[in-house]
Amino acid sequence: GQSLEQPSEVTAVEGAIVQINCTYQTSGFYGLSWYQQHDGGAPTFLSYNALDGLEETGRFSSFLSRSDSYGYLLLQELQMKDSASYFCAVRDQSGANNLFFGTGTRLTVIP
Amino acid sequence: KAGVTQTPRYLIKTRGQQVTLSCSPISGHRSVSWYQQTPGQGLQFLFEYFSETQRNKGNFPGRFSGRQFSNSRSEMNVSTLELGDSALYLCASSLEGTKNIQYFGAGTRLSVL
Numbered sequence: 001g002q003s004l005e006q007p008s009e010v011t012a013v014e015g016a017i018v019q020i021n022c023t024y025q026t027s028g029f030y031g032l033s034w035y036q037q038h039d040g041g042a043p044t045f046l047s048y049n050a051l052d053g054l055e056e057t058g059r060f061s062s063f064l065s066r067s068d069s070y071g072y073l074l075l076q077e078l079q080m081k082d083s084a085s086y087f088c089a090v091r092d093q094s095g096a097n098n099l100f101f102g103t104g105t106r107l108t109v110i111p
Numbered sequence: 112k113a114g115v116t117q118t119p120r121y122l123i124k125t126r127g128q129q130v131t132l133s134c135s136p137i138s139g140h141r142s143v144s145w146y147q148q149t150p151g152q153g154l155q156f157l158f159e160y161f162s163e164t165q166r167n168k169g170n171f172p173g174r175f176s177g178r179q180f181s182n183s184r185s186e187m188n189v190s191t192l193e194l195g196d197s198a199l200y201l202c203a204s205s206l207e208g209t210k211n212i213q214y215f216g217a218g219t220r221l222s223v224l
Contacts, residue, residue: 033211042115042201042215043154087154091211098144098167099213101154 002026004088004102011108012078020073020105022088030091032064032071033099038084046086047073075107083109113138115216117202123222129190132219136183136204142166143185144213145177148199157200160185161207189221197223 003025012018024032031050035043049055049064049071061074075082085106089099116135124130136143145157156169160179177187183204189196199220203213 031211042217043203044215045212048211089211098156098159098169099154099211100156101146103153 002090002100004090004100006086006088006102006105008103009106009108011110014078014080014109014111016078017074017076018078018107020075020086020088020107022071022073022102024069024071024088024090024102026090026100029066032062033089034060034062034073035087035089035101036084037087037104043087078109080109080111083107115202115204115214117200117216117219119219120217121220121222123224124192125224126192126194128192129188130192130221131186131188132200132202132221134185134187134202134204134216136185136202137214140204140206140214141183142205142207143179143183144203144205145185145187146201146203147171148201148218149197154201157187192223194223197221 006022033048034046036046037043047062049062052064052066054061054063059076064071085104087104088102118133142161144159146154148154157171158165158177159167163179174190179185199218201215201218203215205213
C-alpha cells in the first residue's frame with residue numbers, strides 16, 4: 001500500500017525558517033506535491049517535485065530525494081498568515097490522477 | 112478564470128437520508144476528483160471522473176456514488192447517511208497532463224445528526 005508520514009504539529013517564530021518533512025512509501029512514484037490548507041479553507045497547491053533536488057517558489061521551497069523516499073517543504077521568512085496545515089501528497093500508485101495525502105502538519109507561527 | 116465551485120457549502124441531514132453534492136470544475140478541466148476530509152482520517156480519495164466516466168475509485172462503500180455530466184460538472188451522492196459520514200467533502204479539478212496539481216473547491220461541510 002501507500003503511506004506518507006509527516007509531523008503532526010510544528011511551531012515556529014515569525015521571520016524564522018521552518019522545515020516540514022515527509023517520508024513516503026509507494027510502489028509507483030509519480031512525484032511529491034505539497035498543499036496548504038487554512039482552517040475552513042480549501043487545500044491549495046504549493047509545490048511539486050518529480051526529480052531529486054530543490055524547487056524554489058518565492059518564500060517556499062520543496063526538496064525531494066527519491067533514493068531516501070523523503071522530501072521536505074521549507075518555508076522562509078515566516079509570516080503569521082503561514083499558520084495552516086501542510087500536506088504532502090503522492091499520486092495514486094496506479095498512476096491515476098487522484099492524490100494520496102499525508103495526515104498533514106499543522107504549522108503555528110508565533111510572534 | 113473562475114475556480115472550482117461547490118454547492119451547497121453546508122448541509123445538515125439526519126441518519127438514513129440521502130444527499131447530493133455538486134461541483135463545477137475550472138473551465139477546461141475535464142478531470143474531477145472527490146475527497147472526504149475528517150479530523151481522524153484526513154483527506155481520503157473517493158472517486159475520479161473524466162469525460163463522464165468514473166476512472167478511479169477509492170475504498171468507500173457503495174453508498175457513495177457519483178457522476179459527471181458532458182460539461183464536466185460532477186455530482187456525488189451519499190445514500191442512507193450514517194453519523195460517520197459527517198465530513199468536509201472536497202472536489203478538485205485538474206488538467207490532463209498536470210499530474211499532481213489539483214485545484215480544490217471550498218468544500219461542502221456535511222453534518223449528519
